[in-house]
Amino acid sequence: MAHLGSYLYIVSAALFILSLKWMNSPATARRGVFAGETGMLLAIVATVLANRIFNWEWILAAFFIGTAVGIPIAYIMPMTAVPQRTAMSHACGALAAALVGTAEFYRADRLHETLPKFVLVALVLETLLGFLTFTGSLMAMGKLQEVLPQRPITYRNQNAVNFTLFAIAAGLGVRLVFVPTDTWIFPIFAGLALLFGVLLIIPIGGADMPTVIALLNSYAGLSACAMGFALGNNLLVVAGALDGSSGLILSIIMCKAMNRSFTNVLFGAFGQIQTSHAQAQQRPYRSASAEEAASILEAASSVIIVPGYGLAVAQAQHKIRELSDSLMRRGVDVKFAIHPVAGRMPGHMNVLLAEADIPYDRLWEMDDINGEFAQCDVALVIGANDVTNPAARTDKSSPIFGMPILDVDKARTVMVIKRSMNPGFAGIDNDLYYMDKTLMLFGDAKAFVSEIIKELPAKVGV
């Protein structure tokens, strides 16, 4: 039976790899989920077959509760709340790894079992990463859910304090590796890791959450991987490494999209320093009514819509789909330009638009569509701000200088739906709004788009 178990593990690992491979296109992605589910089922069956398992009442009760909690989460969670759910599941995954590590540590001590050094190193890494990712993800979840302040929380010598804490935790970890019988150190070690997770995330602003989520994803994967080393289980090593590398790639993509480095995201406390920068003088701008906007859109032959998270806050996804449908019926070519950091986690905006039934071949990535703005008649910006700010290209003094942006300013006409002229989240004024070809459409995104739709049919007489 033990042999059968390890062969099933190999199949299961192959299925996990295939599962991620099939995610490369929406056409095969659902097959990928099925492969993942099968792999998971096989792994659990193999584990139960290959080992004598006792205490079934505990295990089955936990399975029952987990399933009972998991199903409603998956079906009730609105798509706007997916980032919070993701942060929560990083917390759950990391907690599971940390607790298994803790239990294993105490078990070995009780049985006076001498664990090899590398197993102890793996256990220490597993619990350290697990506990800090647990509290860190809870903090990220609180910020995304807006129960915690989104602005960075800072205090004097923050980085020095955090570094010292981490150094003490690491030092205790090393001590545990060499003297594992000092079990009294373990709770202090775990407590410091939990505390460090909190302190690591509170100084990070809401705008940086996409990077942070991806990074926490990577940590959660690595702690599962460390568990694999500790338990001598290759399947855990493979699955953990896949998750770890996925989180790493996503966080690199997010950092590039904001022209930031990891150190800058983690220790920079972005979004706080710039508030004074925005004290610009009153500059003239043009505004337009829904009726004027409708006639311009109707006369256009190509329109690029640039959605930002503001669109989702206003719940205007369905209205924007109606607008794009009715424009397309009039022969207007409509595309959506998606900046990598639009939304609150990697790829979030795509999901929000897909939920509103916008076909995915209308959604264009930044690099693929930037060349098209120069030929497009109207660029319609809704709820996006910094990702359209031309200062990122030209103004060296701007805090967002160097960040890749959507070249909205190259379109023949630019329309921006916005509540007021107030600067956005990062507090940076946007030159785009003051260009001669820019029309500001003031109002709530959902209400304004519905008004444009209402103005449209009258003109064609459909």
Added chain:
Amino acid sequence: MDLSIALFVFMLATFVGLEVIRKVSPLLHTPLMSLTNAISAISVVGAILITGAQGATMLSKVLGFIAITAAVTNIVSGFLITDRMLKMFKKREEKK
């Protein structure tokens, strides 16, 4: 298990992971993250071994119980929500 074998597996899996994930369309990055999340809940295997060990102490059972609950929540909600999201991605239907 031999450390060098585990490191070998880790090295290969990391490279495979990096190559495979790099090819995932940015369109699907959110479902990708919830899928990898569900997959990394494979730590349920470790939790089952801890909880189900012969002569497990109360501490092991309680910690293992919480760990299994957390991991199963991730497995169930992770796979289901990934599928729910993927169902929304539709190609344009040819109407005209």
